[in-house]
Amino acid sequence: MKKHTLLATMSLALVTAYAGAAQADKAADAPMKPAAQQTQAALWASRVLSRYHYKATPLDDAMSEKIFDRYFKSLDGEKLFFTQADIDSFSKEKTRLDDAINSENLQTPFAIYNLYQQRFADRMAYARELLKSKFDFTQDESYQFDREKADWPKTEAEVKDLWRKRVKNDWLRLKLAGKDDKSIRETLDKRYENYVTRSRKLNNEDVFQIFMNAYAMSIEPHTNYLGPRASENFDIAMRLSLEGIGAVLQNRDEYTVIREIVPGSPAGLSNKLKVGDRIVGVAQGDSDKFTDVLGWRIDDVVQLIRGPKDSTVKMQVLAADAGPDGKPYVLSLVRKKISMEEQSAKKTILEVKDGAVKRRVGVISLPTFYQDWDARRKGDKDYKSATRDVARLLGELKKEKVDNVLIDLRNNGGGSLTEAVELTGLFIDRGPVVQQRNAEGRVEVESDNVPGLAWEGPVGVLINRGSASASEIFAAAIQDYGRGLIIGEPSFGKGTVQTLVNLDRFGQSDKSRFGELKMTIAQFFRINGGTTQLRGVTPDIKLAATSDADSFGESSYDNALPYTQVKPAVYIPAGELKEIVPILDKKHEARVAKDKDYQYLLDDINYVKKQRKDNVVSLNETVRRKERDQQEARAKLREQRLAAGPSPDDPIQVADAKDALNKAIAAKPANPRAAQRQTNQVRGAIHTDDGLQGDERSLSAELEAEKAAKNAKDVLLNEAVHILADEVSVLRTDTRLASRVLPYVGDK
Incomplete structure (x- = not known):
């Protein structure tokens, strides 16, 4: 199996893992x-x-x-x-x-x-x-x-x-x-x-x-070059698992602090570690020789705590409420395999009123195209896979009788090429998915060869500027086959394939640790012959763009590969959406024109765009106070809107995957820092600046702020769900149109 990746950048979860x-x-x-x-x-x-x-x-x-x-x-x-x-x-x-x-x-x-x-x-x-x-x-x-x-x-x-x-x-x-x-x-x-x-x-x-x-x-x-430890963590991020204790760590005032505890992990099952506790010493096995880690970098502490499955690590822990002279207690934990479920596919169901009926839309958020390569190679039947997880969720949504399915790929920076192809196969009945051209100019076609579909009904894909590589392959294939609606803003525009080259193979000794190269070896092309390189995937129905294309995305790089084309692959479209898109787009425009939350979002985006363009702030206190007063007035308007409660037309969450949608907003993007920075700028447009940096606030205040941000209304997701609900209504009332748009469904 080819261990090829399509990531623009992979951000690593801190479940006792970080690079450096x-x-x-x-x-x-x-x-x-x-x-x-x-x-x-x-x-x-x-x-x-x-x-x-x-x-x-x-x-x-x-x-x-x-x-x-x-x-x-x-x-x-x-x-x-x-x-x-x-x-x-x-x-x-x-x-x-x-x-x-x-x-x-x-x-x-x-x-x-x-x-x-x-x-x-x-x-x-x-x-x-x-x-x-x-x-x-x-x-x-x-x-x-x-x-x-x-x-x-x-x-x-x-x-x-x-x-x-x-x-x-x-x-x-x-x-x-x-x-x-x-x-x-x-x-x-x-x-x-x-x-x-x-x-x-x-x-x-x-x-x-x-x-x-x-x-x-x-x-x-x-x-990219990945040093030995960065290489190890890249692999952890791809397989979504590691061997450790299951605690998210953070540096604060020279202490290593417990920021989060993974449920069901050794740390969680101990019932002793609490958020805010500080690790001050680490020992291995039965040894009482502790290494003092006060003042250490987080990744060095992680390296001591992480270790082989079933081995023991001992920690000296200072309770969160203990003073600087408090006495630490010793906690022994047996390391286990930790699954990073936060980055796994998740589902929920949203409902939209349509006259006397409700349209049920199943939403699957997919933060990355993950796969445990080694487990699959070894024949592990339960290997971790994005496609397998999504297939299972689709089966559950079928039983729950949803009318439409939305795959949320916002800020999904890519991952496994194999997963991109196999995930597409859940929605088409065999056929080419993506084309690759190597350095010699040879073009190969990657196809779905598994008959049948996991989901035959209508489908939509929600993308933004942070959707890259594997996300673009999937979205482009769904679009080229006429299989579903692409909704959102133009994607990142990364049309290249990377492979990992282990430099240790060139070493003179088994102990050599040269690291790895994540190296571009091919360019991928849509089955229609075009490429997503530079241009990305253009949505069928566009939503408000929260990112700045001049500073984020493939086109912002000065040495990006150019846009090119190859011959189209031979494929049979599964549907034709040209007739229904204008109908849905007209409904979308009419709805958002009356949606106060959507209009507020547009105002915030324009405000941030102006800030970026001006690129200066006044150092005159009177001027800045006036700006702050304007910000507070904006925030007050938003608070009043929230206090008024949700609109009767807002989708209502009814599924068991609580907070899944909000967590999808925080999914790691192609360029995680740039994408999240731009998202935060838009969110911050309605908040008053406290002048502090993250680690200058209390941990409880920081976690509370993150929770509030995750629970904020997801305006773009709500509108995407409305669009898919509109699609169901149109297909149900016009069977002739339905037979052309979605032959799989017909007049069901």
Whole structure:
């Protein structure tokens, strides 16, 4: 079986898993140096990338220049630490990074990083020094909050002025939230100190991974280097399981804190661990030799806690309500296989009134196209699979007599190619699903060869800009077959296939740990001959677009592969939706024009778009207070709308999968940080800024805010359900149209 993936980026759940590596107690100020295995890994990676990549590019002076620029931007994307003079000081090395890799001498990239660390410390020291002075908030000046496209500061004076404005803005945000000068100074001083503390926990594996990704992503956006630990966690994310205790961990004030406990896990069944408890020491087996983990990075603590199934881990735990001088208790847990159910497919049923009847729409949210490759290869009958889970849910929805099914793929960044093909097979009766073209130009067709359908009724697919790769293959196939409606906004536009190349195969020893390459090896094409590359999947019925296509999506990359076409595959459409789409679209437009919640969402989107376009905030207190008052007025309107209760036409949740839809909103996207940031910007458009960062709020407040966000009304999902309810009504009243749109159903 081909272990090919279609992810733009995979975000890893923190069920005792996270990427990275470090020794927390390393000498903070010691210069970073490359390890021998890293220089060897870079050499082998370059040979693989320059020969076997879909866009094979030689490692030469031209590539060296691209790596040089991308590496600096990777370290300082907002251009707040380096000056132009710093960049110029390494100008002689701009065309020599290819030589550095080939000669196994990575001193230059590590020297660049060491300078970055020095500049980082300098800027933080300056920021903390500024807190001792007073700011004049009557001046008419502004702060540019997104500097990704700005020039590097030319002088030290210029970069100091940038930091003065940044600190001033941080101060003003807290001041507007009602904080006094003393608490503001304490909050910001601790914030900047924490920045330095976290920075000092990075090690040479982190530096090497940043540099190698600057190289890999200079070829094209979806090629990455995964260090040994990142590689392990990527595999965990794909199979949705690991061996551990089942606790989600988080760093807070140098402590490792229990953020969430997985039900049914060793941690949950112990009835001893509670949210907010702090792990201060870890020991293995029967040993009483505990390793003190105070101040450690989260991934290092995770590495100690995670281990083989049925082995024992012992932890020293400080209760959440215990003071700093409290006495920790010892808890022993036997590790088990933990299933990451949060990322599994889930269902619910929503109802829409249609005159005297109710249309029941089954909604299946699928956060990722997961599959446990190893378990399937070994013949495990219960291997984890997105397709198997969705098939089971469809069977349940059949028994519950739903009229239509909606597959929610919002923010689903992809996953297994096999799963994309097999999932499509649940809705078509055999046939081609996707075409692949390799570097040699050979085109292969991936088909569903299993007869029969798991669901014969009407179907819809809900997508957004965060729907990528495997999501786009599935949505495109459903659209090309005329099998169902595609609803939402244009998708990400990632039409490439990646495979994992284990660099350890080139090592001289069994102990070599070179990591892996996630490398693009092919481009996929729709069965109609087009590709989703750059353009994505265009919905049949468009909903409000919450993302910014200029900054998020394949078209936002400067080195994305171009749009191309191949010959269409031979396939027989299962239906024809051209006649019904205009009817449904007209109903949709009429409904949302009267839907206050939908119109509020449009207002919020336009507000955020304007903020992005302006890209500045005033540092004048009077101006900012006026803006804050406007925000509070917007929030009050929304609160009044919510207090009025749901509209009689709102879908009503009736199924057993409580909160499944809201959890689908938080599903991990193709570019999880970018997509979630844009979603949060829209949500935040109606909320008052408290000036705090996540870890500066109490854990209970943070969890409560997340719960409230998940439980917020999902306007776009509700409208998608209305559209599918309309479709059922039209098909039930016009049997001739139904026979053309959906031959599987006819006049049922």
